[in-house]
Amino acid sequence: MKKVSVSFTLNGDPVTAEVPAAWTLLRTLRENFEFTGAKEGCGVGECGACTVIVDGDAVNSCIFPIPEIEGKSVVTIEGIADKDGNLHPLQKAFLDNNGVQCGFCTSGMIMSAKALLDKNHNPTEDEIRTSIAGNLCRCTGYVQIVEAIGMAAKK
Amino acid sequence: MLNYDYIKPESIKDVFSLLKEYGAEATLIAGGTDVMVNIRNRKLSPGVLISLRGLMDLQYINKNKGYHIGGMTTHRMLEQSELVKNELSALHDGASRVGSVQIRNVATIGGNICNAAPSADTAGPLLVLDAVVVLEGPEGKRKIPVAEFFTGPSTTVRREDEVLVEFDIPEDNSRYGSAYWKHSRRKAMDLPILGVAVALNLAEDRTIVDARIGLSVVAPTPIRALRAEEYLKGKSFREDVLLEAGRIASSEASPRDSIRGKAWYRGDMIKVFVPRMAKLAAERRGVI
Amino acid sequence: MSDHLYVGKSIPRTIEIDKVTGRAVYIDDFKRPGMLYGKILYSDYAHARIKSINIAKAEKLPGVRAVLTGRDVPDVRVGFLKDQSVLKKDVVRQFRDEVAAVAAISPDIAREAIDLIEVEYEELPAVFDPVEAMKEGAPLVHETDARGKPLRTNILPLPWRFQAGDIEQGRRESAFTVIDHVSTTWVNQCCMGPSGCIAEFDMNSNLTLYNQTNVIFGDKGRISEYFSQIGLKGKKIRIINPIVGGSFGTKLDTDIYEFICIQLALKTRRPVKILFDREEEFRALPPRQPARFTVEQGCDREGRLTFRKIEAILDNGAYTSWGATTPSVMMMPVSSLYRVPNIYYQATCVYTNNIYCQAMRGYGNPQASFAVETSMDTLAEKAGIDPAEFRMINRNQSGDLTPMRLKITSCGLEECITSVKEKIGWNDKKGKRNGRGVGIASLIHVAGGARVTLSDGHGIMVKVDEDGFVDVLESGTDQGQGSPTVISQIVAESLGVRPEDVSVIFGDTALCLWDAGTHASRHTFMAGNAAIMACEKAKKQILEMAAEYMPRMIKSDFKKMMKKDPEFVEPELDYSLISDPANLDIRDRKIFLKSDPSHPHFNMDINKVLRRGLHVGTGESRVIAAEAFYDPPTETLDRELKGNLSMTYAFGTTGVEVEVDRDTGEVKILQLVAAHDVGKAMNPTLLLGQVYGAVYTGVGYGLTEEMKLEKGKVMNPNFLDYKLLTAMDVIPIKPVIVEPGDEAGPYGAKGVGEPGLVPTAPAIANAIYDAIGVRIKDLPITPEKVLEAIKNSK
Incomplete structure (x- = not known):
C-alpha cells in the first residue's frame, strides 16, 4: 500500500499521520484519529455529513485527498467547544431549537454553519440557507436548523 | 483495491x-x-x-486588457468576485450554482472545463463570453476558443501532457450584459436539466448589436446557438424577436431523453429561457 | 392543566448533547475487538437462473475469512410470507437479490473479494408492471410458494377486501359521482445514516446483534425463529440499538443483510459488521410501495358523501416485507377519512421483478390519502361546492364510529380545516385560475398505538437511586424523534423530579421490557402512558418510604438543633399527617404535605429520604424500582377487517398556496399551512420539528422524489439524481397546533410522527388544479407532467 505521511493541525493540536495515499481526510479522521463526528452519508460529496473546516473553509472531507492536508489546519465538530468544555453557540442553539433530530447530519451541518459565521456575523436567511445547501437532512425540513444558526449568529 | x-x-x-x-x-x-x-x-x-494544488499561482481573477482567470481558480472565488459578478455575470451565475459551498470551495473552473461534462455549469457562460482556453505543455502555450475546446462528452482537445492554465476573456465583454440559467429540479446540489447562457450587446435604441447564446446538456458538448445569434443581430429587442430566437436556438439543439429530463422538455425550455436570459442580460446591461 | 412544570414546555434536547459534539455512537462509529467487515454481492439481473458461482479467487484473497453463497447456508425461508431465502441459490428475482457475501479483515479487502466472485446467469423473462404481471401468461416471479406448492399467479395470497354498508345503495342516493385514476411511485426513505449491523457470537453460540431496528423484540423474534431453523434453537439473542441515523420505515422489518451478517459471524466466530453505502441504500433497501388506485365517490345534493369505492393495485416487487401490509393502513383513510356510510375497498398486491417494498413514514396512508383527497376535490367540483366547505360538511367528529369501527374520541378536524382556511386566505385566493391557487387535504392516522400484533404493549422500568437520579429503561429506539427528551419530561412530571435528573436507556432487549416498536407514531403515546404508570408505582414506593422515615428524620433534626442551641424549642407537630403516604406528594425533587405544600417542616428533598430508606442497617433496606407494561384496550382487525386498532386518532389538514409557471411547468409553494390535532403537545418545539420534517418529506413526495426504475434496476441510486430537497428549496410552513387533549393520552398527547407527511402531496395537487385548471393524478408532480397536461388541455 502506497503510504503518505502528513503533518497538520487538528483541532488546534499538531498531529502527524501515516496513512495510505488513497485515503480521504474523512477516513483518516475517523480511522486514524478516531474522531467519528464527521460521517460518511454518501462518500461522494453529495450530502455534506462529512463536512469539516480546512483553513477556514467548509469542505467535504469524504472527497478531500489526505495528502492535500499537509500543513493545513483542520477543525472538526469535536474541536469547537471551548477548552473548558462549554458548547459553541451553534451547538447550544441546535439543542435549544431542535436543530438536531437523528443527528447524523448534525456534525456537518454545524461545521458548514460555523464556516459561515466565522466570516459573517450577521448572515441573512438566504446566506444561512446557502451555507448549508450542501448538507442534506431528512428529519428536520431545515426550518429549525436555519433558525438555530440565526440564533447562534446573534450570540 | x-x-x-x-x-x-x-x-x-x-x-x-x-x-x-x-x-x-x-x-x-x-x-x-x-x-x-x-x-x-x-x-x-x-x-x-x-x-495541481501546488500551483497556487494559477489562482487569480484579474482585468488587464481583457479578463484573466487562472485555471486553478475555485468556483467560490468566482462567486465572491465583484468583478465577475458585475462584468462577467453569466459566469457568476454558473459558478454560484455549482454543487454546494463545500464543493465550490475546492472545485476549480479549470477542472470543470477539462472534465468536459455536457452539464458543466461554467461551460455555457464561458462560451457566451467568447473565452479562450490557454493550455500549457512542455513545448509552450497554445490558445483554443472554448467553442472549439470540447470534442464530446468527457473529451477535449487537451493533450495528456497539457495543463489548462488560464481563461482569457475578451475585453469587449464589458459592453455585454450576460446571464446563465441553470434549469434544475432543486435550487442547490443539482445538475442542470438544461443550461442557457446569453450575452447581449444592446444599443441605447434597443437594437441588438451582438448576441451570443450558449446551451448545455442539449448536445454531446456545450454548444453555441449560432443561427439564433445571427437572427438576433440588428433586430430590435422585442418579445416576439426573443421568442423567435428561442425557437431557432431550440432547433439547433439535439437533446436526448435521459433519467434527468425528457428531450421534448429540454427543447421546450430552450424556447422559454433564451428569451428570459436575454431579458436578464439586457437588464444587467442597463438598457431595459 | 396549566400547573405542569415540564410537560407542555419546550425543554431543550440537552439530554442528546452527544449529537452536537460528535460523540453520539452510530453503527458506523464503533468496532468490536477482532471485528471483520462483511459485504454482499447482488444480482446482475432482474430475473435469472444462477448457473454457477465461482468463489475460488475470492477465497484465496489474503484477509478474506469467509465467502458464503446460497449453498453454504441452510436453505431457510424468511420474510413476511416466507418467500425468500437469505442467500439466493438457484434463481434471482430482482436486482438486489443477495447472491454471495464475504467477511474480511478490512472493508477494502471485502469489496475486492466481492469483485472476484464470478457468477454465471441464464436470464429469464421478467415482468415489471403489476398490471402486466396479473395477466395470464405473464412470467411467474415465484414458481412455488413457501411450502413448495406450484403457483399459477403473481397475485399475492393477501386479499385485502373491505366492505361496509351497501355501495349500490350509496350510488342510488348520489346526486353526483366521480371516478379517478390515481397513482404513486417508489420513494426512498433516505435516512442520512446508512443501514448496518454488527453480529457477534460468543463461544456458546449466543448472539449479540448491534442493530438499528426500531422493533427490537420483533427483530429478536424473527431471528429466534431463524435460529430454530438453522440449528441454533435455544441459543440466546440480545439486540442492542446504537443511536439510529433515521428510520422512516427502514428499520421496521428484519432485512436480509442482518441474516447475512449473522451467518458470516457464525461462520467466522468473529464479530462482523455490515455497513451499507449510499448506493446500497438506494438499490438494496426496500422503498415505499407504489400503488395505483381507481377511486369512485358520490355525494348527495347537500354534499354529504354517499359512498366510496377504491380498488388498489400494489407493486409488491419480488418479495414480501411488512410493506405488503400497507393496505391495512390504507384502509384507514379509505374507510374513515370523512364520514362515508358505504365503503368498498379492495387491494391487490402483485409480485413483479422490481425491488421489493416496505414501510415508509405514513405506511400506505400517503398513497391512499392522495387517492381519497384527489377524489374529494373532483367530487366537490362536480357538486359545485367549495372544496374546503365540502370537507367541512363531511368532517369526522368526536363520538363517531367509522365504518371500520374506529372509535373517534378526541377530534380537532373542524378546527384544523377552519384554521387552514383562515391562515391561507382561502376565500380570497381560491378559484382564480391565474397561475396561483390554493388546495386543501386532510388526514386521519393512528395516534394511540396500532394493534397490528397481538400485543401492542410497551414496557418500561424506572429506578430511582439514592442520589435522586432516575434511570428509565425502555425498549424504544432513538431514531431522532426526540423521545429521550419527551420521556424525561413525562417522567420528571409524573415522578416529581426534574428532566435533567432523568437518564433514558433505549433499545436493549436484555435491559428492557417488551415493546411493539417505535413506529406507527406510537412512541410518545405508549411509552408516555407506560412511564406514567411506572412512575406512579415508584412514587408510591418513595412516599411509603417517606411516611416511614420523614417523621423520624424531622424529629432527629430537631434533636440535633437542640443540642447545638439549648434555646431551641421543638415545635409541636402533628406527625400523623406525614405518616400516611396518601397525604404526601413529590414535586420538583421535594416531598411535601399535599394539604399544606408550604409547610415549614413537612417537606424534604427526595434524595434524603431515598438515602435514609436504603441505608437502614437492619435488613430492611429498600431500593426504588418499578415497572409497568401498558397494553391499551384496543382491537386487532377482525375477519371483516374491522376493529378499533388504536386508542385515539390523529387528524390534520394541510393547505397549500402555489404558483405555477405555465411555461416551464414548475410549481412554487408560496405558503403551506399544516394544522394538526396533536392532543396535547408534550414539547412544542420538538413537536414542530416532527411537523416540519414530515411536511418536507411530503413536499418531496408530491413534487420531486422518485426512484427511477428501468426494467427493475434503480437508475438514480445517489443524492444527485434522487431529488431530496435541500435547504435552498424553501417551503414557507405555518404550523398550527390544535390541542383538544386526549383522555387516553399521556397528559393528553397523541402521536404526531407521521401525520405531517400524509396530506401534503394531495394538497399540492389540489392547489395546482386551482391555479391552472390542470389536475395531475400521478406522483411526483414533475414540471414535465404539468407542462404536458397544460399542452393537452389546450
Whole structure:
C-alpha cells in the first residue's frame, strides 16, 4: 500500500499521520484519529455529513485527498467547544431549537454553519440557507436548523 | 483495491516531467470533486494522482486588457468576485450554482472545463463570453476558443501532457450584459436539466448589436446557438424577436431523453429561457 | 392543566448533547475487538437462473475469512410470507437479490473479494408492471410458494377486501359521482445514516446483534425463529440499538443483510459488521410501495358523501416485507377519512421483478390519502361546492364510529380545516385560475398505538437511586424523534423530579421490557402512558418510604438543633399527617404535605429520604424500582377487517398556496399551512420539528422524489439524481397546533410522527388544479407532467 505521511493541525493540536495515499481526510479522521463526528452519508460529496473546516473553509472531507492536508489546519465538530468544555453557540442553539433530530447530519451541518459565521456575523436567511445547501437532512425540513444558526449568529 | 501514489509538485515544469515519467498511469487532479468521485465509483483507477494544488499561482481573477482567470481558480472565488459578478455575470451565475459551498470551495473552473461534462455549469457562460482556453505543455502555450475546446462528452482537445492554465476573456465583454440559467429540479446540489447562457450587446435604441447564446446538456458538448445569434443581430429587442430566437436556438439543439429530463422538455425550455436570459442580460446591461 | 412544570414546555434536547459534539455512537462509529467487515454481492439481473458461482479467487484473497453463497447456508425461508431465502441459490428475482457475501479483515479487502466472485446467469423473462404481471401468461416471479406448492399467479395470497354498508345503495342516493385514476411511485426513505449491523457470537453460540431496528423484540423474534431453523434453537439473542441515523420505515422489518451478517459471524466466530453505502441504500433497501388506485365517490345534493369505492393495485416487487401490509393502513383513510356510510375497498398486491417494498413514514396512508383527497376535490367540483366547505360538511367528529369501527374520541378536524382556511386566505385566493391557487387535504392516522400484533404493549422500568437520579429503561429506539427528551419530561412530571435528573436507556432487549416498536407514531403515546404508570408505582414506593422515615428524620433534626442551641424549642407537630403516604406528594425533587405544600417542616428533598430508606442497617433496606407494561384496550382487525386498532386518532389538514409557471411547468409553494390535532403537545418545539420534517418529506413526495426504475434496476441510486430537497428549496410552513387533549393520552398527547407527511402531496395537487385548471393524478408532480397536461388541455 502506497503510504503518505502528513503533518497538520487538528483541532488546534499538531498531529502527524501515516496513512495510505488513497485515503480521504474523512477516513483518516475517523480511522486514524478516531474522531467519528464527521460521517460518511454518501462518500461522494453529495450530502455534506462529512463536512469539516480546512483553513477556514467548509469542505467535504469524504472527497478531500489526505495528502492535500499537509500543513493545513483542520477543525472538526469535536474541536469547537471551548477548552473548558462549554458548547459553541451553534451547538447550544441546535439543542435549544431542535436543530438536531437523528443527528447524523448534525456534525456537518454545524461545521458548514460555523464556516459561515466565522466570516459573517450577521448572515441573512438566504446566506444561512446557502451555507448549508450542501448538507442534506431528512428529519428536520431545515426550518429549525436555519433558525438555530440565526440564533447562534446573534450570540 | 485503492492504491495509488499522490504527488503534489510545486511548479508546472515539475508537472510536465511527472506526466512524462508516469505516462498513462497518471491522472491530474485539481479540486478533486470529480476525480475523487470517479475513483470512489471505480470509473477511474489511477496509478498516480498528480495534484495541481501546488500551483497556487494559477489562482487569480484579474482585468488587464481583457479578463484573466487562472485555471486553478475555485468556483467560490468566482462567486465572491465583484468583478465577475458585475462584468462577467453569466459566469457568476454558473459558478454560484455549482454543487454546494463545500464543493465550490475546492472545485476549480479549470477542472470543470477539462472534465468536459455536457452539464458543466461554467461551460455555457464561458462560451457566451467568447473565452479562450490557454493550455500549457512542455513545448509552450497554445490558445483554443472554448467553442472549439470540447470534442464530446468527457473529451477535449487537451493533450495528456497539457495543463489548462488560464481563461482569457475578451475585453469587449464589458459592453455585454450576460446571464446563465441553470434549469434544475432543486435550487442547490443539482445538475442542470438544461443550461442557457446569453450575452447581449444592446444599443441605447434597443437594437441588438451582438448576441451570443450558449446551451448545455442539449448536445454531446456545450454548444453555441449560432443561427439564433445571427437572427438576433440588428433586430430590435422585442418579445416576439426573443421568442423567435428561442425557437431557432431550440432547433439547433439535439437533446436526448435521459433519467434527468425528457428531450421534448429540454427543447421546450430552450424556447422559454433564451428569451428570459436575454431579458436578464439586457437588464444587467442597463438598457431595459 | 396549566400547573405542569415540564410537560407542555419546550425543554431543550440537552439530554442528546452527544449529537452536537460528535460523540453520539452510530453503527458506523464503533468496532468490536477482532471485528471483520462483511459485504454482499447482488444480482446482475432482474430475473435469472444462477448457473454457477465461482468463489475460488475470492477465497484465496489474503484477509478474506469467509465467502458464503446460497449453498453454504441452510436453505431457510424468511420474510413476511416466507418467500425468500437469505442467500439466493438457484434463481434471482430482482436486482438486489443477495447472491454471495464475504467477511474480511478490512472493508477494502471485502469489496475486492466481492469483485472476484464470478457468477454465471441464464436470464429469464421478467415482468415489471403489476398490471402486466396479473395477466395470464405473464412470467411467474415465484414458481412455488413457501411450502413448495406450484403457483399459477403473481397475485399475492393477501386479499385485502373491505366492505361496509351497501355501495349500490350509496350510488342510488348520489346526486353526483366521480371516478379517478390515481397513482404513486417508489420513494426512498433516505435516512442520512446508512443501514448496518454488527453480529457477534460468543463461544456458546449466543448472539449479540448491534442493530438499528426500531422493533427490537420483533427483530429478536424473527431471528429466534431463524435460529430454530438453522440449528441454533435455544441459543440466546440480545439486540442492542446504537443511536439510529433515521428510520422512516427502514428499520421496521428484519432485512436480509442482518441474516447475512449473522451467518458470516457464525461462520467466522468473529464479530462482523455490515455497513451499507449510499448506493446500497438506494438499490438494496426496500422503498415505499407504489400503488395505483381507481377511486369512485358520490355525494348527495347537500354534499354529504354517499359512498366510496377504491380498488388498489400494489407493486409488491419480488418479495414480501411488512410493506405488503400497507393496505391495512390504507384502509384507514379509505374507510374513515370523512364520514362515508358505504365503503368498498379492495387491494391487490402483485409480485413483479422490481425491488421489493416496505414501510415508509405514513405506511400506505400517503398513497391512499392522495387517492381519497384527489377524489374529494373532483367530487366537490362536480357538486359545485367549495372544496374546503365540502370537507367541512363531511368532517369526522368526536363520538363517531367509522365504518371500520374506529372509535373517534378526541377530534380537532373542524378546527384544523377552519384554521387552514383562515391562515391561507382561502376565500380570497381560491378559484382564480391565474397561475396561483390554493388546495386543501386532510388526514386521519393512528395516534394511540396500532394493534397490528397481538400485543401492542410497551414496557418500561424506572429506578430511582439514592442520589435522586432516575434511570428509565425502555425498549424504544432513538431514531431522532426526540423521545429521550419527551420521556424525561413525562417522567420528571409524573415522578416529581426534574428532566435533567432523568437518564433514558433505549433499545436493549436484555435491559428492557417488551415493546411493539417505535413506529406507527406510537412512541410518545405508549411509552408516555407506560412511564406514567411506572412512575406512579415508584412514587408510591418513595412516599411509603417517606411516611416511614420523614417523621423520624424531622424529629432527629430537631434533636440535633437542640443540642447545638439549648434555646431551641421543638415545635409541636402533628406527625400523623406525614405518616400516611396518601397525604404526601413529590414535586420538583421535594416531598411535601399535599394539604399544606408550604409547610415549614413537612417537606424534604427526595434524595434524603431515598438515602435514609436504603441505608437502614437492619435488613430492611429498600431500593426504588418499578415497572409497568401498558397494553391499551384496543382491537386487532377482525375477519371483516374491522376493529378499533388504536386508542385515539390523529387528524390534520394541510393547505397549500402555489404558483405555477405555465411555461416551464414548475410549481412554487408560496405558503403551506399544516394544522394538526396533536392532543396535547408534550414539547412544542420538538413537536414542530416532527411537523416540519414530515411536511418536507411530503413536499418531496408530491413534487420531486422518485426512484427511477428501468426494467427493475434503480437508475438514480445517489443524492444527485434522487431529488431530496435541500435547504435552498424553501417551503414557507405555518404550523398550527390544535390541542383538544386526549383522555387516553399521556397528559393528553397523541402521536404526531407521521401525520405531517400524509396530506401534503394531495394538497399540492389540489392547489395546482386551482391555479391552472390542470389536475395531475400521478406522483411526483414533475414540471414535465404539468407542462404536458397544460399542452393537452389546450
